[in-house]
Amino acid sequence: MAKRIDVSGLSAYYGSFRAIDDISMTVEPRSVTAFIGPSGCGKSTFLRTLNRMHEVTNGGRVEGKVMLDDEDLYGPGVDPVSVRRTVGMVFQRPNPFPTMSIYENVAAGLRLNGDHRKKDLDEIVERSLKGANLWNEVKDRLNRPGSGLSGGQQQRLCIARAIAVEPQVLLMDEPCSALDPISTLAIEDLIGELKSRFTIVIVTHNMQQAARVSDRTAFFNLAEVGAPGKLVEIDDTERIFSNPTVQATEDYISGRFG
């Protein structure tokens, strides 16, 4: 199920401003890849180019190639809507739909795409909530609004919602930055479990988190404010944290800047 992502020569723009420049990397299937780097270096922007959410922003534009196995996401005739069904996303702030119940939130991706088979839905909702380690906490209140949950539960609800549509890749943009340490731990455990089924890319500002959950780590940096962000290096997490090839990476990880 999970797919390999192969990015080559990718630049992304906001209007005429180039936010990231000429990025190439490979993300292995069934692995967790962490993106680290100082604020504003384009981690979110890059992440959003991987499921064509970047172009949703006003003036958003992309150059380069993103291969998902052997299909170019930006090839002619590719429908961004189907791309997003294949590459799911979890956002920084938990964003359950406020008008929907917990059940409806998880079922949203399927229902809004016209899938109404009640019996299957029940099963998928249960499976997704279990997959997001939330089932036991919410099974008695599936019809209550999703916004009534705690922040950590809401974020797991959003993860359940994302995996309910059975994507091949799961992108997470700082999924724990709005959460307390215990909820963070719950989500980190979850990521460890999910990687057997999905290719996972996670942006994080937390070095320990990157070290704990990821197999590979990519370090992004920018020369100065207003300059485009670049990929400095990507390597096995262990190597990045013990013995990086580039000096800037070591400086960043040891807290000497950024």
Add this chain to the structure above:
Amino acid sequence: MSRTAVADAPVDRAAPPVSTLRQPRLPRWAPLGLAAVAAVLGIGIGLVGGLDSRLQWGLIAAVLYLGLTAVLASTVEGTRQAKDRLATSVIWVCFLLAVVPLASLLWETLVRGAKVLDGYFLTHSMSGVITLEPGGGIYHALIGTLEQVGLATLIAAPLGLLTAVYLVEYGTGRLAKAITFFVDVMTGIPSIVAGLFILSFWIIILDFGYSGFAGAMALAILMMPIVVRSTEEMLKLVPNELREASLALGVPKWKTIIKVVLPTAVGGITTGIMLAVARIAGESAPILLLVFGSAEINNNPFDGAQSSLPYFIYEQWALGNEASYDRAWAAALVLIAFVMILNLVARGIARWKAPKH
């Protein structure tokens, strides 16, 4: 300043310790007490001075109230508290000043309108009634208002809603700017001009007759910009994160708008539409020009003259006799009640549909 100075100064050991946190305060009933004193003084001055306008009494009392509050608070509590109390009092006085006309309008309408308002009045028309004598009713006008306003809403609400969706969700560049500009211009169109436009276009050029529908079109012109504006504001309040969450699930944009954005904003949107309805329900100018007015019941809004509540009020008032005045007031009361009920319904819907927390 003076208080900190006291605290910093070497304290006389015999004196009790001076708290820098506690200060003398006026008792809690002070504002009410002062208001009562000011009211009594105002009435007294009014009586003694032989002022015959109650309004003058009230204004004198208000000024006295502000003065007393300022003086008392600054002597007892210090300048900062005095400013606070003065500001609070000014706001209360302004509030009362604003409420007085509204309340007296309601009261006046209630008292005068209740005289002839009954079941008969609501269920009979003016057909065959001698206007100099009591009797008759507003059934024909009620039907007219309901049909004209209903048709106007059927035209303006979908158009306005779709326009707002376009402006907020899709519109960028020149076309959106042009639409926004025209909506702004439409907001400022006087109702008589909207009426004249439909008159020249629909009745004079296209040669249709007077009808409720012609009036409804003019009302729709007045209603549409209000609906666009309020819907736009409500759609802008929907967090972008919700749109992105939906798009990221692989939901197409149009479905995201219908299933996520609009349901989240539906409370506010309905409120806006209801308020727009309330706003046009009181228009008389376009009705005068386009619906012509009638004493008979005409259930068909597409053919022939009708009446409407505002038109009925105008007509009865213009007749200028006791019985017609009574009918005008009663109709005014019904109109106000209609608008108020719409407002209440709008609020109810807004509360009922508000995103749950």
